[in-house]
Amino acid sequence: xxxxxxxxxxxxxxxxxxxxxxxxxxxxxxxxxxxxxxxxxxxxxxxxxxxxxxxxxxxxxxxxxxxxxxxxxxxxxxxxxxxxxxxxxxxxxxxxxxxxxxxxxxxxxxxxxxxxxxxxxxxxxxxxxxxxxxxxxxxxxxxxxxxxxxxxxxxxxxxxxxxxxxxxxxxxxxxxxxxxxxxxxxxxxxxxxxxxxxxxxxxxxxxxxxxxxxxxxxxxxxxxxxxxxxxxxxxxxxxxxxxxxxxxxxxxxxxxxxxxxxxxxxxxxxxxxxxxxxxxxxxxxxxxxxxxxxxxxx
Amino acid sequence: xxxxxxxxxxxxxxxxxxxxxxxxxxxxxxxxxxxxxxxxxxxxxxxxxxxxxxxxxxxxxxxxxxxxxxxxxxxxxxxxxxxxxxxxxxxxxxxxxxxxxxxxxxxxxxxxxxxxxxxxxxxxxxxxxxxxxxxxxxxxxxxxxxxxxxxxxxxxxxxxxxxxxxxxxxxxxxxxxxxxxxxxxxxxxxxxxxxxxxxxxxxxxxxxxxxxxxxxxxxxxxxxxxxxxxxxxxxxxxxxxxxxxxxxxxxxxxxxxxxxxxxxxxxxxxxxxxxxxxxxxxxxxxxxxxxxxxxxxxxxxxxxxxxxxxxxxxxx
Numbered sequence: 001x002x003x004x005x006x007x008x009x010x011x012x013x014x015x016x017x018x019x020x021x022x023x024x025x026x027x028x029x030x031x032x033x034x035x036x037x038x039x040x041x042x043x044x045x046x047x048x049x050x051x052x053x054x055x056x057x058x059x060x061x062x063x064x065x066x067x068x069x070x071x072x073x074x075x076x077x078x079x080x081x082x083x084x085x086x087x088x089x090x091x092x093x094x095x096x097x098x099x100x101x102x103x104x105x106x107x108x109x110x111x112x113x114x115x116x117x118x119x120x121x122x123x124x125x126x127x128x129x130x131x132x133x134x135x136x137x138x139x140x141x142x143x144x145x146x147x148x149x150x151x152x153x154x155x156x157x158x159x160x161x162x163x164x165x166x167x168x169x170x171x172x173x174x175x176x177x178x179x180x181x182x183x184x185x186x187x188x189x190x191x192x193x194x195x196x197x198x199x200x201x202x203x204x205x206x207x208x209x210x211x212x213x214x215x216x217x218x219x220x221x222x223x224x225x226x227x228x229x230x231x232x233x234x235x236x237x238x239x240x241x242x243x244x245x246x247x248x249x250x251x252x253x254x255x256x257x258x259x260x261x262x263x264x265x266x267x268x269x270x271x272x273x274x275x276x277x278x279x280x281x282x283x284x285x286x287x288x289x290x291x292x293x294x295x296x297x298x
Numbered sequence: 299x300x301x302x303x304x305x306x307x308x309x310x311x312x313x314x315x316x317x318x319x320x321x322x323x324x325x326x327x328x329x330x331x332x333x334x335x336x337x338x339x340x341x342x343x344x345x346x347x348x349x350x351x352x353x354x355x356x357x358x359x360x361x362x363x364x365x366x367x368x369x370x371x372x373x374x375x376x377x378x379x380x381x382x383x384x385x386x387x388x389x390x391x392x393x394x395x396x397x398x399x400x401x402x403x404x405x406x407x408x409x410x411x412x413x414x415x416x417x418x419x420x421x422x423x424x425x426x427x428x429x430x431x432x433x434x435x436x437x438x439x440x441x442x443x444x445x446x447x448x449x450x451x452x453x454x455x456x457x458x459x460x461x462x463x464x465x466x467x468x469x470x471x472x473x474x475x476x477x478x479x480x481x482x483x484x485x486x487x488x489x490x491x492x493x494x495x496x497x498x499x500x501x502x503x504x505x506x507x508x509x510x511x512x513x514x515x516x517x518x519x520x521x522x523x524x525x526x527x528x529x530x531x532x533x534x535x536x537x538x539x540x541x542x543x544x545x546x547x548x549x550x551x552x553x554x555x556x557x558x559x560x561x562x563x564x565x566x567x568x569x570x571x572x573x574x575x576x577x578x579x580x581x582x583x584x585x586x587x588x589x590x591x592x593x594x595x596x597x598x599x600x601x602x603x604x605x606x607x608x609x610x611x612x613x614x
Contacts, residue, residue: 036357042359045569
C-alpha cells in the first residue's frame with residue numbers, strides 16, 4: 001500500500017518534495033483501540049530523508065469496505081479548514097490535501113499538525129480551554145442559527161434516538177424535572193472528540209486532531225463538557241462552572257448559571273447514547289441516569 | 299488444494315496432511331472447552347465469556363505489517379502456522395485467497411469456525427507440518443511466518459535449530475512466486491524485555507546466553523536442548539542470506555509484532571525518536587526514561603538494539 005501512497009505523493013505534490021528522487025519513509029501508527037472494528041483508521045506519517053518530523057499524514061482503512069471512514073474524516077477536516085481559513089485559528093487543524101480512491105484502495109493525505117501529546121495539568125488545561133474558546137469565537141460568525149427552544153430540541157433528540165420506547169419515556173420523564181426555559185444557544189460546530197489524546201501542544205500553539213466526529217453536534221459546550229469529563233470526572237461539574245460563563249459570553253449564548261444542569265444532561269445524553277452507541281447497548285438507561293446524577297451531584 | 303498431494307483424512311471439513319500436534323499458550327483442554335461452548339451456545343455467548351482469554355485473536359490490526367507490501371486483490375497467501383487466524387482473517391479481506399495451515403487440528407477447527415462466522419469464502423484451512431507442506435513450488439505471492447520461525451527449531455528432523463530455521467526459510471523461498479514476499483514477525487534475541495521476563499524456552503536469560511551455555515542450562519533444567527533460537531538484526535540478516543534471500547527490510551514493531559500498533563523502519567533513527575517523543579504519553583517511568591533516551595543519539599541507537607520485536611519483509 002505505501003508504494004502506491006508514495007507514488008501519489010510524488011505525483012500530486014511535487015512542490016512539497018524538494019527532489020523527485022527523494023526517498024520517503026513511512027511510520028505506521030494506530031491508536032490502541034484501532035483494530036477492534038473493521039472501520040477503524042490506520043495512520044501513516046510520511047518523512048523525507050533525514051527529517052526529524054513528518055511532513056504529511058496519510059489515513060487508510062484496513063478494508064475498502066470501510067472507505068466511508070476515510071471519506072468522512074477527510075470531508076470533516078475540509079469543513080474545519082473552510083471555517084477557519086484565513087482566521088486566527090487557521091493552524092489549529094491539519095489541511096486536507098487529497099483523497100485517493102481507485103475502487104480498491106482509498107486513502108486521504110493531509111498536512112501534519114505540529115506539537116505533541118501531553119499529560120494535562122490544571123495550567124495546561126486552562127491554556128487549552130482558552131485556545132479552544134478562541135476557536136469557537138472565531139467560527140461563530142459562520143452561523144446565524146440558534147437553538148431558541150432547548151426543551152423542544154432536547155425532547156426531539158430523545159424521540160429521534162434509537163432507544164426503545166420505554167427508555168425514551170424514562171429519559172423524557174427525567175428531563176421533565178429540569179428547566180430549559182430562557183436559554184438561547186447559537187449553533188456552533190463542535191469537534192466532537194476533544195480529548196487529551198487528540199490535542200497536540202507546542203510552546204505557543206495548540207492543534208486538535210482526529211476529525212471523525214466533527215459536526216456530530218452544533219450544541220455549544222459539548223466539546224468542553226467532554227474535555228472536562230475525561231480530564232477529571234469528579235471535577236467535571238466544577239470545571240464547567242469555572243469555564244462556561246466565559247465561553248458562553250464569548251459566543252453570545254444566553255443562559256444563566258442555574259440552567260447549566262439541564263445542559264449537562266443534554267451533553268451527557270449525546271455523549272453516552274448518541275455518540276457512543278456501544279455504551280448504551282451495554283448499560284441501561286437507568287444506569288446512565290444514575291451515573292449522571294452521581295457524577296454531577298444532582 | 300486438491301491438485302496437490304493427498305490428505306490422509308478429513309475431520310470436521312479440515313483435511314489432514316500431517317498428524318495433529320497441539321501447541322499454544324492456551325492449554326489444549328481450555329481451547330477444547332471453548333470450542334464446545336462455541337458450538338453449543340453460539341458466538342454471542344462465546345464473545346461475552348471467552349473473547350479476552352485468547353489474546354488479540356479478534357483484532358483486525360494484527361496484520362497491519364501488510365501495508366508495507368504492495369498487496370493486491372489477486373494475491374494468494376500462505377499463512378504458515380496460522381494458529382487461530384489472527385493474520386489469516388484480516389488478510390483474507392484484501393486478497394484473493396489465503397491458505398492457512400497449522401500442526402494443531404484444534405486451532406484450525408477454531409479458525410474454520412471464525413471463517414464461517416466472518417463469511418469469508420477465500421480461506422482454506424488444513425492441518426499440515428512445516429517441513430512436509432503439501433504445496434507446489436512458486437504458488438504464493440506472500441508467505442506469513444508470524445511467531446513461527448523461532449519455533450521451527452523444535453523439529454527433531456535437524457541436528458540443530460538454526461539448520462531447521464534455514465531449511466524452513468528455504469522451503470518458503472521455493473513456495474514463493476518470483477517477486478513474492480515473505481513476512482517474518484519475531485522477537486529480538488537481545489530485547490530488553492528478556493532481562494525481566496521469560497524467553498521462549500520458558501526460562502529466563504536463555505536468549506542472552508551463548509547458545510552452548512543455553513543448551514547446557516536447558517538440559518539441566520528441562521532435560522532437552524535449547525531450540526527456540528532468536529537473533530539480533532545481524533543474525534536475522536545472516537540467517538536470511540544463508541537461506542538464499544537477499545532483499546530484506548526490517549521494521550521495529552511496537553508494542554510487539556503480535557500487535558503492531560506502531561511500525562518503524564529500522565534504519566531510520568529519526569522516526570524512532572519522533573515516536574518516542576511525540577506519540578507516546580509519559581504515563582510510566584519507562585516512557586519517561588525513553589523520552590530522555592530519544593534525545594541522545596548514542597543511547598537511542600542502543601535502545602533500538604534492545605527493542606522487543608521485528609517485522610521483517612523479504613522479497614524473493
